[in-house]
Amino acid sequence: AAWVPGPGVLGYCSRVTRLWWGCAAVVLWLVPAPAAQRQVPLFSARATGVRVDVLVTERAVPVRGLVAADFELRDGGVSQEIAVVESSDVPINVVLLFDASGSTEGRRISDLVEAGHALIAGLKPNDRIALTTFNHAVAPRVPLTSDFSQVALALERLEPRGQTAILDGIHAAIMTTQAEAGRSLVIVCTDGRDTQSWLLADEVADVAKRSNAVIYAVAAGGA
Numbered sequence: 460a461a462w463v464p465g466p467g468v469l470g471y472c473s474r475v476t477r478l479w480w481g482c483a484a485v486v487l488w489l490v491p492a493p494a495a496q497r498q499v500p501l502f503s504a505r506a507t508g509v510r511v512d513v514l515v516t517e518r519a520v521p522v523r524g525l526v527a528a529d530f531e532l533r534d535g536g537v538s539q540e541i542a543v544v545e546s547s548d549v550p551i552n553v554v555l556l557f558d559a560s561g562s563t564e565g566r567r568i569s570d571l572v573e574a575g576h577a578l579i580a581g582l583k584p585n586d587r588i589a590l591t592t593f594n595h596a597v598a599p600r601v602p603l604t605s606d607f608s609q610v611a612l613a614l615e616r617l618e619p620r621g622q623t624a625i626l627d628g629i630h631a632a633i634m635t636t637q638a639e640a641g642r643s644l645v646i647v648c649t650d651g652r653d654t655q656s657w658l659l660a661d662e663v664a665d666v667a668k669r670s671n672a673v674i675y676a677v678a679a680g681g682a
Contacts, residue, residue, distance in 0.1 A: 508542070512642070512673050551642045552603055553578070553588040554672075555610065556632040558649035560594040560623040567679040571648045572614045574677050578646060579607045589635055590614070593628030594621030595655045603639065625649055626656035626663045629674070633663075636672045643672040650679040 511532065515522040527541040555575055563571060582588060590601040590610045600613045629647060636643035667674060 510671065549641055550583070550585040550587070551644055552636055552639045553582065553586065553644045553646060554603075554632040554635050555588060555590050556628050556645060556647045557590060557592045557614070557617065558594075558623065558625070558628075558647075558651075559592040559598075559617050559619050559621075560651075560654075561620045562623065563650050563679065564619040567650045568617065568619050570679045571650070571677065572617070574648060574679075575614045576611060579611055582607060591628065591632050591635065592617065593624050593631075594619070595624055596621070597624065597628050597631045599631070599635070603635070622655035623649070623651060623653055624655040624657075625653040626658045626660060630658055630663050630666055633666055633670045633672055633674075636670065643670075645672050645674045646677060647674065648677045648679070 513530070515525060523546060525544060525546065527544045530541055530544065532539045532541055555578065557571065557575065559568075579588065584605065587603040587605050588601075588607060588610050589599070589603040590613050591597065591599050601609050604610070625647070629645065632645045632647070636645065
C-alpha cells in the first residue's frame, strides 16, 4: 500500500454582536442594535494520507521486497510523494455482489455462480466474505463470515427474476465495508446494464471515492 501525505485543516468562525450608542445635542439617543447575522461555521478537512492498493507480479507470481523508490504515482498528471510502502498478507473482507435479475437466467447465472465458487476457493481461513444480491431490489443474503460454505450454498439457491439495479447494489455493498477494519473488496458479478436503480452513477461514484474498498467487476455474456 502506498500513502500520500497531505495537510489537515480545521477552521471555524465566531459571531460578534456589537452594540452602538449615539447622541445628538443634549439628548441621549439609544440606537437599537442591528439583528445579529447568523453565520454558518465553516469547516474544511483534508486527508492526511491516501492508500493505494497495488499488485506487482512477474509471470503471475507476486513480487516482494519493493520499496517506495520502485513506484511512481501520479494524480491528474502530477507526481505524488510516496511516504510508505507496506507489503503484507493481511486478511480481507470480500463482499460478493451478485446479479440475480431475470436476464441472468440460464447459462449466464451458471457462469457467474462458477466464478463465485472460484473466488471462495481462493480465500484464506482468516478472510471473510459476504453475499448481497440485486435485481429490482437489493437483498443482503449472508453477512461477513469466515464460514465460506454459507455463501457457496446461497449461490446455488439463487433464482433469477426481475429488473437490474446495479448501482443500488454497489452502494449497499460499499456500505457493508465501511465499519470493517482491514482491506475490503467488492466483487460485482453481473451480465448487463442498469435498468432499475434509484441512485445515479455520480452519487455512487462519489461514495466509492470516499470508501477504502477496492471494486472489481466480473461480467457474463453469451446465450
